[in-house]
Amino acid sequence: MRLPHAPARWLQPLPGLIAALFALLFAGFLLVTRGETETLRTAQLEQDMLWQKQAIEQQAEANREALLALAATLPGQDYTAPAFQARVLTLIQTNPEIIGLALHSGGPRARWTAPQARHTQPFDGKTGWGELQTIDGQPIVTYTTETPDHGNFVVATIALDVLLQHQVPWWLGQRYQVSLLGPDGRVLASKYQRQYDPGDKAYTVRLDKPPLALTLVARPYGTPRTLLADLLPWLLFILAGAMLASTWALRRHIRKREAIEVRLRSETALRLAMENSLVTGLRATDLEGRVLHVNRAYTEMTGFSSEALIGLRPPLPYWPPEEIERCQAASDAILAGRLDPNGFSVRFMKKSGERFDVRLYASKLIDGDGRHIGWMNAMYDITELRRERKALQASHERFVTVLNGLDAAVAVSDTETGELLMSNLQFDRAFGLPDWRGRCCIVPFVKRRTEPPVDAEWYDPFSKRWYQIKSRQSVWVDGSAVWLEIATDITALKTAAERERRQNETLQQTARLISMGEMASSLAHELNQPLGAIASYASGCRNILGSPDPNLKQLAQALDKMAEQAKRAGQIIRGIREFVQRRAPSRKRCEIGTLLDTVLDLLGHEIVRRDADVSLQQSPDLPSLYADPVMLEQVIFNLIKNALEAMDTTPPARRALAISLGRDGDYLRVTIADRGPGLSPEQLEQLFKPFFTTKDTGMGMGLNICRSIIEHHQGRMWVEANPGGGSRFIFTVPFSEEPDAIEP
Structure with missing residues (x-):
């Protein structure tokens, strides 16, 4: 197969070689002539x-x-x-x-x-x-x-x-x-x-x-020469060069043409492979609708071979009898040049009789000279697409049904314009948006931010209802940035929380009254001391006044002592009244040492009666607290009172109550440790639950109220085992180091 091409390969460079040889000989001749x-x-x-x-x-x-x-x-x-x-x-x-x-x-x-x-x-x-x-x-x-x-x-x-x-x-x-x-x-x-x-x-x-x-x-002198004599050698050189260049250009053109032919064959094969690999059916027809070419996908869709289809004119064999009019109308529109940019939706029939839906697009077929010689049709099988579209529509309807069934109001708005893109039925009802509203914008419920997502409460002054607002940025179906906002009506939760707060206050007051009732004997003993001293000083004053020469200095001293004891009795009664009276929480600056001293004064008789050894460890220079002093006194009172009662079965020699006041970062840490029998793991899990108690006569609300008070002050309370026996109750509350702290 290669022998016929051998002479051609040798003939291609032959003119160039002859031209090069001529140029060399002529150059030699000129050199020799010039030398002579x-x-x-x-x-x-x-x-x-x-x-x-x-x-x-x-x-x-x-x-x-x-x-x-x-x-x-x-x-x-x-x-x-x-x-x-x-x-x-x-x-x-x-x-x-x-x-x-x-x-x-x-x-x-x-x-x-x-x-x-x-x-x-x-x-x-x-x-x-x-x-x-x-x-x-x-x-x-x-x-x-x-x-x-x-x-x-x-x-x-x-x-x-x-x-x-x-x-x-x-x-x-x-x-x-x-x-x-x-x-x-x-x-x-x-x-x-x-x-x-x-x-x-x-x-x-x-x-x-x-x-x-x-x-x-x-x-x-330089020998004057004629123009022709000067130009003739150059003309010969140019002629030889032109012959050489033309030969080289001709050879290059032949090689380029061969390369183009190779690329053309490769490109033709590639285009054919690409055409046959398409899932889109392609059909070329002339101006009268006669089929000129179909690709593999087209034959696979219809079930007819390319040999069976090429040369046919409408009506075509894959037109179903029941769709013959629609197919003919689409064909006539294409041949008449009435091309729909959205294509023609028709139904075809396979050779086996199976029907399938297609969308047919058409464009002009232009040859290499720019002439309109026919039409190019692209056919897409949309049977599965229609099935998926129906499924998507059903899924969308289910999504809208679920979205409208939510109690929360849901809205999606554009980040840049604020335009409302979507809302559910609850949103429209809650905020009075009519069905015929058209395009509109919404005002954010609260100030938006990207990180962290918004989770806040908002009060609607028009409907007088509270909403829990959750807002975060998301991406819409078209890729644009949107805000997704969910507004949940929490008015009932707010009402329940307020009711629970009032009940907790009632329970706290009740617990204080119960505590004071349990301490009635101790309080009577505390009051008996100043009252007995007043009676003694009154009797002494009577005796002084009954003497012939009363000592007025002694009388004044006795009266001062009586005033001090009366003031002490008044402080005890005032502290009891403040402890048990029902009032709203009121925060102010206070010192933890002062609060502890007040509680220890109230429980002083109980500590002596139970023969408990109280030790206090306090870090120096503790900052002030911004808190409700009566509530914190109630917490300390309940914890110390529970610690004393827990040591009833402990031998008197081991009844030790350790109180520690220290600093844990920006928090005050208070630890009250006893040497009682301690708590089991089951008791630790339920200790702070309402109505759970380890005492025979307890109500089970004291520790629950104490934890609520501490959490109200943004603190934390927990219990753990005390090394050596007993339990340790620990709570933390934040310091207030700002001079102008206000009530939250």
Whole structure:
């Protein structure tokens, strides 16, 4: 299978190789030609310069010989002879480089100067060639010869620049820039064409004959070439490059085309695989409704093969007889271009006769030239979707039924706008929202916050009812942030709580009265002491007054003692009245030590009667409390009284009552420990329940009331076993370290 393609692979790079070979050969030809041309130019330059050297040397020698001949013809001292003047004129005219001619008799000043001379140098007394000089920027040299009579000297001034200009022919000046250099290498004169630029290469030749060991230098000009001659090599190079580039581009295009064909085949296979993997049925028809193509999902939905469907026109075999009109109407609408963006809901029939619901969408089928050649249909099986929608509708109805059956009012509102999005029937009834309300906004019951969720109570002044408000932020079905609020009517609970509070107050008062009844004998003993002292002091006052000379100082002291005992009796009665009277709770600043002293004074007789050893341990500098002092006195009173009664069966030597007042962070910690028989685990579980008691004559309300009082003060009460026997009752209440604390 690969042999037919082998020549094609070799033929593809062949034009490129030929073009590359041509370019290489042509470049070699140009290099060789250029080298030969350069060699010829160099040889021509050497030949021209040798000729020019010879020409200059011959002219210098001719000038010298002409001057010698002129000096030989001078007849004695007669320099005015016509023959001599004619020779001078001829010499200067035929040799323009001779710019000065003078006759000297041995002195520096000339005896005679040729009228045609432009410049004359003084005589230095030497014959032959003189020193090189530059006068007014013009390089000159003198030649001096002596006349035959040895009486005169002919001095000629020769301009080297004029010599160079006249001795370099025009054709040589067109080729080279010719310069004459002095012995020091300085340029004395040059002949060049201003429109040409000399090259960097120079040829130097030294003049063998005088004057003054001069050097001749020639720099060839760039050879002027025609535009065609310059462009022709480049055009050939460009042509070769274009051939190479076109061959490379053609090869690249062929490779790209092959790659595109491979990708096209892969993409076609991928598209076919994607089309066949879709669960959506695809069908292509022409403008008349004739089926052109169906995918695998379409055939699986209908049960007909693609060969059976391609080429058919409506009516199609999967249209149920009972739905033929609806199917035909949908087909006519599509062919007429009346496309519904929501699709057409129709029912089709499988080859087995099973019916299924579909939604049919249609769009124009456009070919690669942009022409409308048919219609593309997408078919979705919505049978299961309809079943799920019905189930979802039923579930929603059940949810609404359950939501409307709640006693709590439920509402959902938008976080940003406050618009009411949903509410149940209880919410509408509780807050008077009509069914026809439309879109509306609700005002939050309480101040909202995200963390922690709101859990507060709210009183409705219109309906005069209390509600428990639970509010938290949530996410709605469209992803927006909403507030979910649940308002539960707790008016009945509030009423019951108030009733329970009044009952607790009654029970507390009853418990105090019972406690005072139980302590009647102790109170009578406490009152007997001040009353007996008053009676004794009254009898003593009578005796003092009955004496002939009463001692008034003793009488005053007795009266003061009577007043103190009366005041003590009044304090005992006032404390009992405050303890037992019924009143509302009233908090104020108080000291725990003072409260404990009051209770110990009330129970002092009981402590002595029961022979109990009371010890007190108190931390220094305890802050004040902000509490109801009478309630705390009742708690301490009940706990100490219970501790004394618990030690009835304890031997007197072990009856120890330990009271500890300490600080536990921001709380006061009070511990009352006894050495009684202790409590069993079953008793510990039910100890604070109403009507539970371990005494034969108790009501079972004391500890329950004590715990309620402590919890009312934001504290805590518990009981635990006392190491060594007995029990320890502990309660904590917060300190009030704020100077302006108020009643909550």
